[in-house]
Amino acid sequence: MTPRVYLVDDHAMVRSGVRAELGGAVDVVGEAADVAGAVEGIRATVPDVVLLDVHLPGGGGRAVLETLRAELPSVRWLALSVSDAAEDVIAVIRAGARGYVTKSISGPDLRDAVARVADGDVVFSPRLAGFVLDAFAATTPSAPQPEDPATDPGLDLLSAREREVMQLLARGYTYREIGSRLFISVKTVESHASNVLRKLQLSNRNELTRWAATNRLL
Incomplete structure (x- = not known):
């Protein structure tokens, strides 16, 4: 629509x-x-x-x-x-x-x-x-933070390339910008992004950004 x-x-x-x-x-x-x-x-x-x-x-x-x-x-x-x-x-x-x-x-x-x-x-x-x-x-009430930024078990499911895509997605880069930075096609970026959200059991980029911030991955 x-x-x-x-x-x-x-x-x-x-x-x-x-x-x-x-x-x-x-x-x-x-x-x-x-x-x-x-x-x-x-x-x-x-x-x-x-x-x-x-x-x-x-x-x-x-x-x-x-x-x-x-x-x-x-x-x-x-x-x-x-x-x-x-x-x-x-x-x-x-x-x-x-x-x-x-x-x-x-x-x-x-x-x-x-x-x-x-x-x-x-x-x-x-x-x-x-x-x-x-x-x-600065405006969110304090919550316990993981001592180890990699303690979320979902992170271990990501390949090295998926981690790169995940961080760029969480920072707000578009698929086209990610593809340009990593020298891969937009379609490949879309595939990695889909895998990242599925493996981390997240629904969208907003949830991914918060997840990455919580796990100190930005």
Whole structure:
């Protein structure tokens, strides 16, 4: 099913460029340039995914999230910003965004990110995942941590290549980026990723990221 997407950015040329990059992979149901317009438009269309700029006239992307998140629980939010500052990333994720990518992202990777968020996954540009993990660790009640980072028996089931793929997945890299780094095809990455989740008895990348953080594998 084609995701229904709403674009929020205060620059018309950026919105036009994003729309062009997304192409037929999504159904763009509306767009807005400021907080008030975004709130009104998103309420009217109830999209699957909102592509949300962080810095907007009228209070920023966080204000849109805080206004609508509880009211529209089915809507998923993906921040798309020129900023890669830790404070921007953490603020919008705490407000309820399911991911954060920077505007340097390629068209294919943006389409992949939107599809994954629409499916309930979380997505971060690679270097931003650490900010989120640090914030999560700082706000989560302390729990007993394994003395040995390899004590989870599932880790022993992974091959050396699967461990490499697992760590890159947990850090937020896309399949294409992992393939490029490891010099393997995207299809091979997908196969390894499937094996990793099956062997570790995890359902998605979000669970994998938390598992890797708990076992100090990031």
